[in-house]
Amino acid sequence: MEKNSLNASKIALFAILTALALALSLLEQMIPLGMIIPIPGIRLGLSNIITMFAIFYLGAYPALLILLCRIFLLLLLSGNVSSFFLSLCGGLLALLVMFFLKRWAGRYFSLFGVSIGGACAHNIGQIIGASLLLSSKAAFYYLPVLLITGTATGILTAFITSALFLSVDRSRIFTRYHLGSKSVR
Amino acid sequence: MHVKKGDVILTVIILLTALALFIAFLSMPSQNITAVISVDGVVKNKIVLTGLKEPITLKYKNLGYCNIVQAANGKICVESADCPTQDCVHTGWINRAGQTIICLPSHLIIKLEGSNGKNIDTVVG
Numbered sequence: 129m130e131k132n133s134l135n136a137s138k139i140a141l142f143a144i145l146t147a148l149a150l151a152l153s154l155l156e157q158m159i160p161l162g163m164i165i166p167i168p169g170i171r172l173g174l175s176n177i178i179t180m181f182a183i184f185y186l187g188a189y190p191a192l193l194i195l196l197c198r199i200f201l202l203l204l205l206s207g208n209v210s211s212f213f214l215s216l217c218g219g220l221l222a223l224l225v226m227f228f229l230k231r232w233a234g235r236y237f238s239l240f241g242v243s244i245g246g247a248c249a250h251n252i253g254q255i256i257g258a259s260l261l262l263s264s265k266a267a268f269y270y271l272p273v274l275l276i277t278g279t280a281t282g283i284l285t286a287f288i289t290s291a292l293f294l295s296v297d298r299s300r301i302f303t304r305y306h307l308g309s310k311s312v313r
Numbered sequence: 314m315h316v317k318k319g320d321v322i323l324t325v326i327i328l329l330t331a332l333a334l335f336i337a338f339l340s341m342p343s344q345n346i347t348a349v350i351s352v353d354g355v356v357k358n359k360i361v362l363t364g365l366k367e368p369i370t371l372k373y374k375n376l377g378y379c380n381i382v383q384a385a386n387g388k389i390c391v392e393s394a395d396c397p398t399q400d401c402v403h404t405g406w407i408n409r410a411g412q413t414i415i416c417l418p419s420h421l422i423i424k425l426e427g428s429n430g431k432n433i434d435t436v437v438g
């Protein structure tokens with residue numbers, strides 16, 4: 129009985145986080161960053177906040193699940209197959225890198241390192257995806273610029289995420305409902 | 314939350330990599346700028362931009378999208394396109410070796426290559 133209710137609350141939480149990540153993805157599509165830095169697929173990476181939250185509080189598998197749901201829903205909403213493919217490549221590489229950085233979080237990296245690494249990995253993943261789409265290495269031309277913008281957006285999302293972690297810890301939602309372990313930071 | 318040693322080292326490595334790549338791009342040969350225009354990874358046109366007397370307008374259609382490319386003396390740009398993001402148009406004129414314009418929806422790539430000395434024949438196909 130109690131196990132079932134726990135599952136239900138977890139499913140609800142995953143759904144809320146997916147919806148939040150989707151909303152953030154749609155929000156950043158409205159920010160015309162491409163006008164200032166005209167690079168295909170450039171973005172603020174706000175949905176990385178949700179991925180980081182999921183990695184820290186729920187684990188790698190729920191983080192992957194939320195990521196895949198968000199990217200697939202974005203495809204249904206936008207119908208843009210090439211940006212779906214880029215998001216998938218970027219999102220998966222970012223998740224992988226952030227998960228491994230988080231494993232050493234307490235010792236070597238804070239949330240900032242995880243966030244910067246994730247943002248840059250996302251951009252590198254997108255370049256790899258674009259190279260596959262274009263059958264050309266030409267997109268690597270954008271690598272230096274994307275490493276710098278990745279560092280900047282990584283710092284930005286780290287600030288937002290640390291504020292989020294602080295308020296979640298204060299509200300004690302997670303300890304009250306026994307939803308995953310408390311983050312190690 | 315405190316910034317840790319690993320954060321700083323990671324950031325420095327990333328920024329140094331970016332700097333090294335920038336320097337690599339800047340040290341490319343800069344004479345006889347040639348635009349290599351390819352669609353779907355296949356080279357369609359090679360235009361020597363340095364000393365180009367009259368501007369050339371080229372049209373590329375692929376995957377339901379159309380890009381209008383304008384080449385002039387020493388520079389090239391995507392003048393207009395009907396792709397949704399318009400990144401290729403927003404890139405504007407490019408004029409240095411190594412610079413690239415990519416239109417992801419139409420799989421169009423314009424890459425500038427340079428050489429040291431020597432003339433290359435203009436190829437417009």
Ligand SMILES: [Zn+2]
Binds near residue numbers: 396401
């Ligand atoms: Zn375009």
